[in-house]
Amino acid sequence: xxxxxxxxxxxxxxxxxxxxxxxxxxxxxxxxxxxxxxxxxxxxxxxxxxxxxxxxxxxxxxxxxxxxxxxxxxxxxxxxxxxxxxxxxxxxxxxxxxxxxxxxxxxxxxxxxxxxxxxxxxxxxxxxxxxxxxxxxxxxxxxxxxxxxxxxxxxxxxxxxxxxxxxxxxxxxxxxxxxxxxxxxxxxxxxxxxxxxxxxxxxx
Numbered sequence: 001x002x003x004x005x006x007x008x009x010x011x012x013x014x015x016x017x018x019x020x021x022x023x024x025x026x027x028x029x030x031x032x033x034x035x036x037x038x039x040x041x042x043x044x045x046x047x048x049x050x051x052x053x054x055x056x057x058x059x060x061x062x063x064x065x066x067x068x069x070x071x072x073x074x075x076x077x078x079x080x081x082x083x084x085x086x087x088x089x090x091x092x093x094x095x096x097x098x099x100x101x102x103x104x105x106x107x108x109x110x111x112x113x114x115x116x117x118x119x120x121x122x123x124x125x126x127x128x129x130x131x132x133x134x135x136x137x138x139x140x141x142x143x144x145x146x147x148x149x150x151x152x153x154x155x156x157x158x159x160x161x162x163x164x165x166x167x168x169x170x171x172x173x174x175x176x177x178x179x180x181x182x183x184x185x186x187x188x189x190x191x192x193x194x195x196x197x198x199x200x201x202x203x204x
Contacts, residue, residue, distance in 0.1 A: 027055045029190040031182055033081075034060040034090050035102040057193055060097060061182045062090035065151040068185030069175035075146050076139040078131075080124050080164070081182075082154025084108040087120060089127040093139050101127035107154040117160035125167035147171040151181045 028048050032041055041058070048056050062079040070077055076098075081088045085106040091098040103123050128148075132140045148170050154160055155178035165172045175181035 027057065027190065027194065029186045030056055030058045031061045031064050031186050032058065033086060033088050033102060034062050034097055034100040035088065036060075057190065059186060059189055060090075061151075062088070062092055062097060062100070063095065064182045064185035064189060065149065065175065066092050066095075066185065067188050068181050069149055069151065069173070069178075071147055071149070071173055073146075076143040077146065078128065078140065078143040078148045080128070080148055080150045082107060082120065082124065082150060082152040082157070082160060084153055087124050087127070087154070089124055089131065091131055091135070091139060091143060093137075098139060099131050099134065101130055103127065107152075107157060107160070117154075117157050118163050120154060120157075121160045121163035121167060124164055128168060144168065144170040147173040149173050149175065151175050151178045153179045155179075 030044060030048055032044060036044075045056065045058070061081060065079055065081065066077055077092045079088075079090045079092060081090070083106045085104070085108055087103045087105055088100060089102075090100040105120060105123055107117075107120060128140070128144075135141075148164075148168060150161055150164070150172050155174050161172055161174065177184075
């Protein structure tokens with residue numbers, strides 16, 4: 001279960017240390033899994049709203065990771081997030097989420113469930129295959145040729161990433177410090193939104 005009270009205390013301390021009038025001018029960048037359920041997004045928003053008059057900008061974790069670690073040159077991108085409790089695969093095209101898959105299994109589950117890094121990699125590969133089957137534009141093929149961006153703490157598990165590369169027969173692009181790539185990308189997007197307040201994120 002999520003410890004909402006502890007989260008709120010932490011956010012209040014962060015808001016109090018931010019520039020502005022008692023944190024009232026704080027802008028909060030809220031990230032969430034692409035396929036987070038509406039009730040999950042609502043719960044996260046309620047925690048942030050409890051801060052008081054703070055402005056909130058929400059963005060999904062795949063686009064945030066891409067903002068930080070996407071390879072140069074543009075084109076479709078597959079983002080594989082090997083998280084502690086979730087594994088998510090997202091197809092990003094022209095900066096927008098085209099399709100995504102989510103499995104409630106992550107690297108933290110391995111010791112307790114008897115699963116192995118191979119099984120997590122297999123789950124991610126199966127989701128990529130499902131995206132491929134439903135793709136009518138060739139974007140998944142193009143993304144595989146470009147290289148798959150792998151983020152999340154599970155990206156540090158070489159056994160899992162090695163197996164994933166083998167299953168996909170594709171090059172993997174591991175983000176620098178993959179555990180924080182979403183946070184770093186969200187920071188870059190927030191900076192851009194503050195500089196361009198009339199843009200799509202600035203209006204959020």
